[in-house]
Amino acid sequence: MIELKNIRKIYEANKFDRVTALDNINLTVQEGELIVLKGASGSGKSTILSLIAALSKPTSGEVIVDAKQISKLSDNFSSVYRRDNIGFIFQKYNLIPTLSVKDNILLPLVSLNPHAKEVEEKIQSVMKRFHIEHKENAIVRNLSGGEQQRVAIARAYVNNPKIIIADEPTANLDEKLSHHFIDILRELKALNKTIIIATHDPLFFGLDFVDRELEIHKGKIVL
Amino acid sequence: MKNKINIYLVEYAINAILRQKYKSLFIVTIFTLLTFLLTSVFFITNSIRYELDSTVDALPQIIVQKIKAGRHYDIDVNLVDDILGISGVNDAVARVWGYYYFENARVNFSIVGIDKYEQQYKNSFTNLVKDFDFDDINGTATMLVGSGVKRTMQSNYYKEFFNFIKPDGTLKKVRIAGIFDGDTELESNDMIIMSKDLFREIFNFEESKATDIVVKVANPEEIATVVSKIKLMFPDTRIITNHDLKVSYQNIFDYKSGVFLVLFIVALFTFFIIIYDKSSGLTSEEKREIGILKAVGWTVDDVLKEKLYESFIISFFSYIFGVGLALAYVYIFQAPLISNIFSGYSQLKTSFELPFVFDFQTLFLIFFLSVPIYIAAILIPSWKVATLEADEVIR
Known part of the structure; x- marks a missing residue:
């Protein structure tokens, strides 16, 4: 279970340049739940995802995941938490463009230093699941947007995380590929993953397998 | 793990x-x-x-040079006997050496004359006189040359013989009998070793003169005392110790x-x-x-x-x-x-x-x-x- 309690997040470039991204956010996400965070650009959706993934820390308030207060974790433990619990699909995929598909998918496994056989099995399995196995050795920058997204999903899934987070996952995709992503989501939901998606793409609204849709406006949950 | x-x-x-x-x-x-x-x-x-x-380690302990008007001149070989009379002195040898400018290659060779019947002041010379005879063979003088000299001469077509130009302008043909391996490459490389007589002939050097005198002291602690004694006896000399050279x-x-x-x-x-x-x-x-x-x-x-x-x-x-x-x-x-x-x-x-x-x-x-x-x-x-x-x- 994920709990956000009285979360405030202020981005402060300097004394005179402060932006309140989140203002007193309270949110609970149950295990296996799929929620969609809706809202315009700059509303604070991505900041919520970033806090849940421990990519940043709240200015005040608590982020609790499975009874652990992750907002208080040290930098190293935050990384370990991400590695073991979070699969993050970024808006611009955040792949390393000069690496191959396989090497990008391998990245979350590197710090575990597993056996080569285990690594190979995991990578082959996720590449098959997300239909990217034929591009195993292709350099990522040479792939299409849809292929890059599948690599990003495979990388997010390779550690079999409990929580999958997707930030504007269809922002760079055409409608056909967006529908394909929704199919993948349905599949992940069936695997009982906790999924949180931030989007303003109407394709995600009213989907039968989405448990909740929340509207974020100016750093607050309004619906 | x-x-x-x-x-x-x-x-x-x-x-x-x-x-x-x-x-x-x-x-x-x-x-x-x-x-x-x-x-x-x-x-x-x-x-x-x-x-x-x-x-530097192979240098003589004391070198005595004759000084006239502040310049280095040839020294009388008779001084050797006087120096040998100083207590503490083990040996004294009059050296003849000089530089020969080889114009074709624009290099200087260091030429040293040695006498096989004298006590040598260098280990490498002692070994040399044991193994090599500087006497003329079939009327032709001989010499040993350092490896650098050998290379220079060969590149100027002097493979077996070399012609020295004497002060009177005449030539002295000398056979290159072999390579001289000194204590160090730096020292022996540009060196030519020949008999004292041949040296005197090539440079028109008087029999009674030497370039300098090297002195060997039995106890190195006494070098300073011996130096001061030589200086007292021969005020017109400059005395150089191996320590001075090293510095x-x-x-x-x-x-x-x-x-x-x-x-x-x-x-x-x-x-x-x-x-x-x-x-x-x-x-x-x-x-x-x-x-x-x-x-x-x-x-x-x-x-x-x-x-x-x-x-x-x-x-x-x-x-x-x-x-x-x-x-x-x-x-x-x-x-x-x-x-x-x-x-x-x-x-x-x-x-x-x-x-x-x-x-x-x-x-x-x-x-x-x-x-x-x-x-x-x-x-x-x-x-x-x-x-x-x-x-x-x-x-």
Whole structure:
């Protein structure tokens, strides 16, 4: 279970340049739940995802995941938490463009230093699941947007995380590929993953397998 | 298990080097050049210092020279008997030596005359007179030459004989009987050994005169006393001890080393500014890459280990390559250009071979001056980025 309690997040470039991204956010996400965070650009959706993934820390308030207060974790433990619990699909995929598909998918496994056989099995399995196995050795920058997204999903899934987070996952995709992503989501939901998606793409609204849709406006949950 | 080397991090590091091949190549080139230059200079100075030390050790304890109007003149050989009378003196030998300018090659040869019936003042001469007879063979005079002299003569078509031009303009044909191996290459390289009689004939040197007198003292602690006694007996002489020569050689060598050291500090500083600029100033892509690695679960330790492997591979490879090139440059190609500056040898002297002196201390010094500094220049900025919030770096 994920709990956000009285979360405030202020981005402060300097004394005179402060932006309140989140203002007193309270949110609970149950295990296996799929929620969609809706809202315009700059509303604070991505900041919520970033806090849940421990990519940043709240200015005040608590982020609790499975009874652990992750907002208080040290930098190293935050990384370990991400590695073991979070699969993050970024808006611009955040792949390393000069690496191959396989090497990008391998990245979350590197710090575990597993056996080569285990690594190979995991990578082959996720590449098959997300239909990217034929591009195993292709350099990522040479792939299409849809292929890059599948690599990003495979990388997010390779550690079999409990929580999958997707930030504007269809922002760079055409409608056909967006529908394909929704199919993948349905599949992940069936695997009982906790999924949180931030989007303003109407394709995600009213989907039968989405448990909740929340509207974020100016750093607050309004619906 | 925890301490096991993470092979995936090593693979990632190698991959990172290959992905940035132009940047890596640039750094390897600069680094190799720096290591090569530094190592070459250290190798050359070590070799020359070794030669100088050996040369100085082989010098006579005391040299007595006749001085007239502040200049070095030929000395009377009769003084030898008087010097031998001084208590503490073990031996005294009148030496004849000089320089012969060989115009074709524009070099000076050092010529030494020896007498096989005299006590020799050098070990190498003692061995020489045992094995070699300087007497004329079939009416032709003979001599032994240093390896540098041999090369110079051969390149000027004097393969078996050499014609000395005497002061009266006539020629003296002398047979080259062999190569002289002295105590050190530096000493023997430009040397020609012949009998005293032949020397006197070539230079028209009087029988009663010598170039100088070398004195051997049984107890080295008594050198100063013997020097003062000789000075009292012969006020018109200049007395040089091996200690004076050692200090003089050392001063010249240290001065040249000092000039080079200053130049190299400047060069080193410039190289590191280039390397620091090219390697440590992380580009936005490199910062983003660190942010992505953190976002997918790499710890700061993982990032730093990867950067450590990457920088170590580059710097260690460059170091080994630079040292290898320096070994070849100094000991195979005999360090063209640089060695002349250090040895102070102008074209008036024949070139000599640098002896192989392998000094681990030097290699360690260069290693610690280069590899860890480079690694630090990579790790520090990477650490700065890796300790930022991943979100901040990716954004």
